[in-house]
Amino acid sequence: MKKISKMNQDHTDPLPQIDELDEKILRLITKNARIPFLEVARECGVSGAAIHQRVQRLLNLGVVSGSEFIVNPSKLGYNTCAYMGLFLDKAKYHTQVVEALKKIPEVVECHYTTGSYAIFIKIQTKTNNHLKRIIDEELQEIDGLARTETFISLEMEFKRQVPIK
Template sequence: MDKSEYLEQAADIDELDEKILKLITKNARIPFLEVARECGVSGAAIHQRVQRLLNIGVVSGSEFIVNPQKLGYNTCAYMGIHLEKAKFHKQVVVALRKIPEVIECHYTTGQYAIFIKIQTKTNKHLKRLIDEDLQEIEGIARTETFMSLEMDFKRQVPIQ
């Protein structure tokens, strides 16, 4: 494998694409005709541009964001995972994927091999998840858990 296979190429987007992205990332439900008015082009042009952005992977679909607290998920934690051996990475990720409360999973450099985000209903729910599910996964040597007290902000990457 040569080095170029590891590098993600930046998409070729122009100023109109950037303007469209700024509008649709602020409000995924904005009508294309409103985007067209803001951009000074036709609705068909916006539709074609958005479809192209989807096809080249700049954006992917659209989604509704669920507020975890409104569903009773009041505990947010992050966990750094140390593996017994690096070869356990894939099987640990497969096991983590089966736990619905694990909502993000990252393969990382540094102190931890894997870093996950967990959303549970209570601290007791988190403790049970750690004791009964996470600590039982073969290949995990040890973990370190960090409780989130409050999320100050979350945002998308800047569109320039």
């Protein structure tokens, strides 16, 4: 049985022990979060109880977190997807800007980044005019936000999970 143990990026805590069975379980459940544990058990050649215990362990370790249904934004009329780089007046405004961004439901992702932007966000709006209204009436009103740079996504080519090896 191969065991994988590596250091986290901060090099202080070892990563959880993940063996080949855990990897196979992860590959199956990340492809289909609704797959019955008995089907996973059959694929892996172990009991349903063993799969339940392994998945619970992976949840407890934080390797996986729950399961979710993914909403297709365009089916709800959100046809404009944009990414925005945010520039701050000063770095000290980071926390208050993030708190203000949390109050804008159309902001669906927020990342603290290196490089040109202090913060990088993903925003889903119904139209380009909706996006412009969010920029003009909500984003530009945030204290500490100096300016934004917007990139409209024309089409998502693919999205995937990290590889499980």
